[in-house]
Amino acid sequence: MLQQLVNGLVLGSIYALIALGYTMVYGVLQLINFAHGEIYMAGAFLGLYLTVSLKLPFPVAFVLAMAGAALIGVTVERIAYRPLRRSPRLAVLISAIGMSIFLQNLSLYLNGPATRGFLPPFKVYPIRIGEIKTSSLEVIILVVAILLMVGLQYLIRRTKIGKAMRATALDKETAALMGINVDRIISYTFAIGSSLGAAAGVLVGMYLNAVDPMMGLMPGLKGFVAAVLGGIGNIPGAMAGGLILGTAEVFGVAFMRSEWRDAIAFAILIVVLLIKPSGILGQNTQEKV
Amino acid sequence: MPLLEIKNLTMRFGGLTAVKNLTMTVEEGEIRSLIGPNGAGKTTVFNVLTGIYQPSKGNAFFQGREICSLRPYQVTSIGITRTFQNIRLFGNMTVLDNILIGMHTRTRSELLASVLKVRATRTEEAEARDQARELLQFVGLAGKEQELARNLPYGQQRRLEIARALGADPKLLLLDEPAAGMNPQETSDLMELITTIRAMGRTILLIEHDMKVVMNISDRVAVLDYGEKIADSTPQEVQKDEKVVKAYLGEG
Amino acid sequence: MISAYYYNLLILIGINIILALGLNLITGYTGQLSLGHAAFMSVGGYASGILTVKTGIPFLPALVIGALVAAALGFLVGLPTLRLRGDYLAIATLGFGEILRVTFLNLEITGGPFGLRGLAKETNGLIVFIATVIALVVIWSLINSRVGRAMIAIREDEVAAEAMGINTTRYKVLAFVVGAFFAGIAGGLYAHWFRYLNPASFGFMKSIEILCMVVLGGLGSTTGAVVGAATLTYAPEFLRSFFPVISEYRMLFYGALLVVLMLLRPQGIMGTSEFSPLKVYHWIRSRQGVKTTVGSDS
Numbered sequence: 001m002l003q004q005l006v007n008g009l010v011l012g013s014i015y016a017l018i019a020l021g022y023t024m025v026y027g028v029l030q031l032i033n034f035a036h037g038e039i040y041m042a043g044a045f046l047g048l049y050l051t052v053s054l055k056l057p058f059p060v061a062f063v064l065a066m067a068g069a070a071l072i073g074v075t076v077e078r079i080a081y082r083p084l085r086r087s088p089r090l091a092v093l094i095s096a097i098g099m100s101i102f103l104q105n106l107s108l109y110l111n112g113p114a115t116r117g118f119l120p121p122f123k124v125y126p127i128r129i130g131e132i133k134t135s136s137l138e139v140i141i142l143v144v145a146i147l148l149m150v151g152l153q154y155l156i157r158r159t160k161i162g163k164a165m166r167a168t169a170l171d172k173e174t175a176a177l178m179g180i181n182v183d184r185i186i187s188y189t190f191a192i193g194s195s196l197g198a199a200a201g202v203l204v205g206m207y208l209n210a211v212d213p214m215m216g217l218m219p220g221l222k223g224f225v226a227a228v229l230g231g232i233g234n235i236p237g238a239m240a241g242g243l244i245l246g247t248a249e250v251f252g253v254a255f256m257r258s259e260w261r262d263a264i265a266f267a268i269l270i271v272v273l274l275i276k277p278s279g280i281l282g283q284n285t286q287e288k289v
Numbered sequence: 290m291p292l293l294e295i296k297n298l299t300m301r302f303g304g305l306t307a308v309k310n311l312t313m314t315v316e317e318g319e320i321r322s323l324i325g326p327n328g329a330g331k332t333t334v335f336n337v338l339t340g341i342y343q344p345s346k347g348n349a350f351f352q353g354r355e356i357c358s359l360r361p362y363q364v365t366s367i368g369i370t371r372t373f374q375n376i377r378l379f380g381n382m383t384v385l386d387n388i389l390i391g392m393h394t395r396t397r398s399e400l401l402a403s404v405l406k407v408r409a410t411r412t413e414e415a416e417a418r419d420q421a422r423e424l425l426q427f428v429g430l431a432g433k434e435q436e437l438a439r440n441l442p443y444g445q446q447r448r449l450e451i452a453r454a455l456g457a458d459p460k461l462l463l464l465d466e467p468a469a470g471m472n473p474q475e476t477s478d479l480m481e482l483i484t485t486i487r488a489m490g491r492t493i494l495l496i497e498h499d500m501k502v503v504m505n506i507s508d509r510v511a512v513l514d515y516g517e518k519i520a521d522s523t524p525q526e527v528q529k530d531e532k533v534v535k536a537y538l539g540e541g
Numbered sequence: 542m543i544s545a546y547y548y549n550l551l552i553l554i555g556i557n558i559i560l561a562l563g564l565n566l567i568t569g570y571t572g573q574l575s576l577g578h579a580a581f582m583s584v585g586g587y588a589s590g591i592l593t594v595k596t597g598i599p600f601l602p603a604l605v606i607g608a609l610v611a612a613a614l615g616f617l618v619g620l621p622t623l624r625l626r627g628d629y630l631a632i633a634t635l636g637f638g639e640i641l642r643v644t645f646l647n648l649e650i651t652g653g654p655f656g657l658r659g660l661a662k663e664t665n666g667l668i669v670f671i672a673t674v675i676a677l678v679v680i681w682s683l684i685n686s687r688v689g690r691a692m693i694a695i696r697e698d699e700v701a702a703e704a705m706g707i708n709t710t711r712y713k714v715l716a717f718v719v720g721a722f723f724a725g726i727a728g729g730l731y732a733h734w735f736r737y738l739n740p741a742s743f744g745f746m747k748s749i750e751i752l753c754m755v756v757l758g759g760l761g762s763t764t765g766a767v768v769g770a771a772t773l774t775y776a777p778e779f780l781r782s783f784f785p786v787i788s789e790y791r792m793l794f795y796g797a798l799l800v801v802l803m804l805l806r807p808q809g810i811m812g813t814s815e816f817s818p819l820k821v822y823h824w825i826r827s828r829q830g831v832k833t834t835v836g837s838d839s
Binding site for chain 3: 098099100103105224260263270
């Protein structure tokens with residue numbers, strides 16, 4: 001029981017990191033950034049190449065992978081979303097789906113379809129506390145994820161950029177009138193969200209010792225489910241949603257055949273959407289007429 | 290019995306009270322106006338009456354029937370239709386189709402009848418088209434049937450919205466700032482149009498900022514300020530009311 | 542006689558046109574983005590396939606029953622989820638499609654991951670042709686009726702549509718039911734042409750492929766759905782024979798296509814306009830008119 005809770009927390013902290021990227025972008029643009037799962041995948045590949053091929057020290061490689069993914073995220077926004085700022089939402093959504101498929105297949109072309117191993121470039125020790133079996137890698141994942149989330153909260157709540165982001169999320173026109181460069185804030189949002197996604201990608205790549213071009217699809221969708229579960233646009237909600245989803249999935253698999261694993265997240269999604277579409281921490285909003 | 294009776298209506302959004310304890314009536318056959326400074330809660334009243342918002346407290350009765358629990362389309366089907374402050378036409382559809390959609394509640398054809406094109410459907414469609422053309426003639430848009438709604442000039446879009454609302458053959462017509470953005474000629478045509486609509490036996494509840502329109506054609510005027518009714522009387526009385534003057538000009 | 546290769550291609554084009562027409566009703570005309578259209582197709586395929594293989598019900602009744610099952614599922618999915626705003630709906634349909642795929646993967650009656658085998662080859666060119674024409678006529682009459690107007694009004698402005706007395710939930714569900722019905726027909730035809738069904742064929746990517754057809758042709762144009770389906774079915778074959786390098790990266794091309802279309806021509810090939818013989822006639826007449834004036838001048 002406790003063992004499953006620990007596994008759930010590790011998985012959940014990954015979902016939470018991915019969910020943050022969705023929720024931040026949704027907060028400022030009201031757009032589901034379908035390409036976010038691919039940013040996560042790109043982050044994993046960057047991490048793999050930087051540590052294994054270039055033999056960079058892990059912390060350096062980790063930060064560079066996050067920076068590289070941030071660049072990709074900002075570029076995606078520039079090319080596929082920004083020109084459509086005034087278009088119907090359906091058009092932007094379709095563009096996002098197109099971008100996701102494009103990046104996935106670009107990666108397939110560049111990296112080949114085979115799954116690559118990604119052994120952590122540091123020694124991993126098994127850890128036992130009473131009944132619970134874990135490892136130093138799991139501890140590192142959990143600690144890194146928590147540090148990133150705390151850092152994000154600090155950025156959003158305490159810095160000038162964070163304040164500008166919150167203003168932009170609330171009302172783009174007014175924020176622009178107050179002298180905020182909305183385009184730049186949107187770029188920052190994509191950069192931060194993408195770098196968190198990349199961090200999740202590198203961590204998962206090492207955890208499962210596997211990186212492949214399609215790896216972003218399912219975690220991407222589940223990260224989105226976590227964001228909706230917590231209340232989309234809501235940053236603490238995304239963290240809570242990720243942890244709940246991760247735990248639910250681990251427990252679900254313990255009671256059912258593991259083939260049903262991928263269905264669990266979506267069943268949760270549909271139930272949440274039907275009962276409280278604003279998510280557990282979200283607020284109900286009404287359309288202005 | 291008044292045609293429409295609003296009783297102790299309160300509408301809150303989070304901490305903001307948009308409408309506070311509003312009670313007012315609309316008698317059959319009158320042109321009734323609702324005025325007030327920007328943000329006084331006028332459009333919110335329309336949104337509650339047409340089922341878009343659920344009131345926090347209070348209720349409204351149309352011909353004695355409670356309407357606040359109805360969904361917007363049900364409100365339309367019992368005889369209340371509206372126009373919107375910020376015009377909401379079906380921009381990519383033709384002028385004629387806009388009217389035909391306005392007539393939705395008066396036509397019947399459903400899935401199977403539509404697909405099989407039974408005789409009843411064809412007759413209904415032909416009749417609806419004739420009536421839609423008459424309505425366009427009535428608001429002065431004859432000859433524009435096949436134009437896309439979004440290509441009409443502003444004043445004509447306002448008229449089309451009114452014609453679309455009339456398509457449902459409403460007993461009560463809610464007009465939300467129909468004169469906004471119109472030039473003096475268009476405004477005076479509009480006043481004539483509204484009085485003609487009333488002469489045809491329809492009742493009108495009007496939100497309007499143009500005082501010339503309000504004072505010339507209204508039978509009774511209610512004034513909202515910060516969500517509260519501060520006056521309710523004939524146009525002459527309201528114009529003289531101290532509280533109303535103060536609300537519009539501000540203190541000192 | 543036409544070669545087996547082109548015969549196969551024509552059948553695929555017909556099936557894809559039926560799929561695109563249904564999705565176009567949901568997404569193009571009613572404005573509800575659905576990312577689970579392949580799921581309705583799989584339901585029609587499995588339902589009709591199981592009926593013909595395990596119960597011996599003849600093909601045509603099985604085909605119709607399969608489509609009705611898909612339509613019923615469209616109703617079940619539509620009723621609760623259609624109260625959701627656009628992007629939530631998109632993700633809910635996606636989730637529903639994935640749940641269904643995982644379900645088919647785990648059921649015994651569908652053959653699980655090994656797929657459903659042993660179907661008879663019942664589908665032929667004539668049946669596909671008739672089904673395509675029926676789908677075309679039904680969708681065409683529908684959108685040019687009171688019901689279709691209501692659906693388009695929902696796409697244009699849902700609040701205004703509701704204010705005009707349109708029960709928006711009802712018409713959105715109706716669009717899903719009709720779209721799912723035809724997807725079910727397409728699924729049944731597909732099943733009895735390839736004689737084999739596998740859950741992997743009906744995943745998210747298949748739904749995206751159908752969406753590409755509709756978007757390329759022009760959301761809200763029936764002619765566009767036909768053109769889009771035919772083009773994207775033929776294009777990979779065409780590329781394979783002339784530009785083999787490109788055809789390997791079909792999905793890369795699809796992704797770029799969606800983005801570029803939204804940026805440069807969001808209305809697709811046809812926009813919302815339609816092909817009509819009358820227009821062509823007038824066009825030809827006007828060309829001839831020009832010629833005769835020129836002639837009389839000289």
